[in-house]
Amino acid sequence: MQKTTKERLLETGLTLLLRHGYNDLGVHSILEATGVPKGSFYHHFRSKEDFALQVIDSYMAEVHGGLDASLGDRTLPPLDRVRRFFELTREKYRHEGYLGCMLGGLGQELAGVNETFQSKIETCFSQMADRIAACFEEAREDGSLSPQADPLTLAELVLNCWEGAALRSRLRRERSPLDSMLDFYFSSVAATTA
Template identity: 35%
Template sequence: MRVVHEHGFAGASVRDIVQAAGVPQGSFTNHFASKEAFGIEVIDLYFARHLNVMDETLLNDALPPLQRLRTYIDTGKNRLNLDGMRNGCLFGNFTAEASDHSELIRHRLVEIFSEMQRSIAYCLRAAVKAGELSPSTDCDEIAGFIVSSIQGANLLAKAQRSPVPVERFKEILFSSILRRTGSFDPDQHSADTTGLGH
């Protein structure tokens, strides 16, 4: 996964992969029917880690909903910023590089983005229920917007070698997009001791 993330799917040769794994080159074909099948395994391994993040943030009913969303975005940004945004998001990388050449990979990525959208929509519905967002909020549409915007911000962050695009997206999301749906600022609300923040 690390080799593919650093060099890209096409740029990561079987030789690079087996050297990183410390195994003979012939073992690759013993484990994977093709490089495409290997790519799916890499995507699923990366997604397993992402699922853990979603469970701890978006789907964590013990936390205030909009705080979950903030933490989800920050966690992703901080993870990608470990290498100065150099490698970007593996899902975005595969989408740009491999989805035209592999229907299997394209279909798996669509499933993953749909799962992300469902988890964000769940979080937004919890925010509506908690009074953090207006009942008129279209949670599914905003969730779709968030997924596509995060992917775009991650791609620009990779090009710029900077987390600023993700930070800008987060700021606009909470100051404008969600505010327009009747939300309140969680930071301001936490300082409100009158109970009128709702």
């Protein structure tokens, strides 16, 4: 099925925002990459900011799809389901050339200067943390985590660690920071219940 003009713009926007960031990406570059006329762009988006915010929504739809696939896989124990989400994300990063997390990149670039993006990106991370925390709660209930463990704190910590590893992976253009982070985090979490 052929993609709509808006879908093509959003898909291209995701790639370009990952590569260039927000400030270095002009509308002209988006139009050039998609072959879409300027009028069509402004038919779908009020501004470059509106476009980037909708790209974030599109990105989050992918993230939630990954969370659904991983956290919803009841054939795996809860901790393995959380780890699986990050392993699938690592594979996505590999296909993109280890450019990292779009939320992390935009957050670093814009959070200090644009409250709209700061709020949007923090909301996205909070949604992810809530979903991961629910899986950690299952792990606490089945004894895989200590009864004293705080699932939301653990979820926020794994996201924070992941974002740091994603930045290092982007700098190096390879996966070892992601692998090391996952191994360290999940062996540390498992050790607290032993």
